[in-house]
Amino acid sequence: MNTFEFDSIARGMVVVAHADDAEWGYSGTVAKLVSYGVEMTYIICTDGSKGSDDPEMTSEQLTAIRMEEQKNACRVLGVRNLIFLGYSDSLLEPSLALRKDIVRQIRTFKPDLMICQSPLRNLTDSDYIGHPDHIAAGEATLSAVFPTSRDRLTFPELAGEGLTPHKVTELLVGDRNYANKWVDVTAHMDVAVKALLQHVSQISNKDVGKHLKDSRANIGESVKVKYAESYRSYVFS
Numbered sequence: 001m002n003t004f005e006f007d008s009i010a011r012g013m014v015v016v017a018h019a020d021d022a023e024w025g026y027s028g029t030v031a032k033l034v035s036y037g038v039e040m041t042y043i044i045c046t047d048g049s050k051g052s053d054d055p056e057m058t059s060e061q062l063t064a065i066r067m068e069e070q071k072n073a074c075r076v077l078g079v080r081n082l083i084f085l086g087y088s089d090s091l092l093e094p095s096l097a098l099r100k101d102i103v104r105q106i107r108t109f110k111p112d113l114m115i116c117q118s119p120l121r122n123l124t125d126s127d128y129i130g131h132p133d134h135i136a137a138g139e140a141t142l143s144a145v146f147p148t149s150r151d152r153l154t155f156p157e158l159a160g161e162g163l164t165p166h167k168v169t170e171l172l173v174g175d176r177n178y179a180n181k182w183v184d185v186t187a188h189m190d191v192a193v194k195a196l197l198q199h200v201s202q203i204s205n206k207d208v209g210k211h212l213k214d215s216r217a218n219i220g221e222s223v224k225v226k227y228a229e230s231y232r233s234y235v236f237s
């Protein structure tokens, strides 16, 4: 049976370091949220200007290509709003400037649900040690959700812009090692793959769709559904 795990959610926001991170991590969940009428917003922290081995490619060209690819992925998923913060790729830090930029977006779009990357470096998982930009984006987002976006006296200049404090209801951190919430994305897997395939400049392997499905099938096994995505969920009272 297909159930919806986010009954009282009207607006959602995903914050990630790079164009394509959200599709790799959360596209099934995002497709499901959109199908249930949730208004989704993506915040992409960096300009994606470093992700190419092509010696002919410039950072400026790459940034433009990746913005277009992310727009296409959002169109496939039905993500309503897409914001690029424009920080330099591979140099992202969990700075106060980044936190303030994320708070500005939280106070603008007022999401009930936030999804972000893990602020932890994983040293125990296969051959992947994590990307510093992902860790920085995760840390800055957690700090933006709690406590900064709800506190009127932090960054008071935002209140001057008319951006009043906002309290997020639920936060999902994309870290499978600490998962306590599983989302059944079986009915949305094809859309999730189609969205990922929009990131043409980042795809070198033809089997990328199969790889995404296999990873979701692997997560699904533990909760006895065909495809799932898992998170550490925090619900704030």
Ligand SMILES: [Zn+2]
Residues within 6 Å of the ligand: 017, 018, 021, 131, 134
């Ligand atoms: Zn990334």
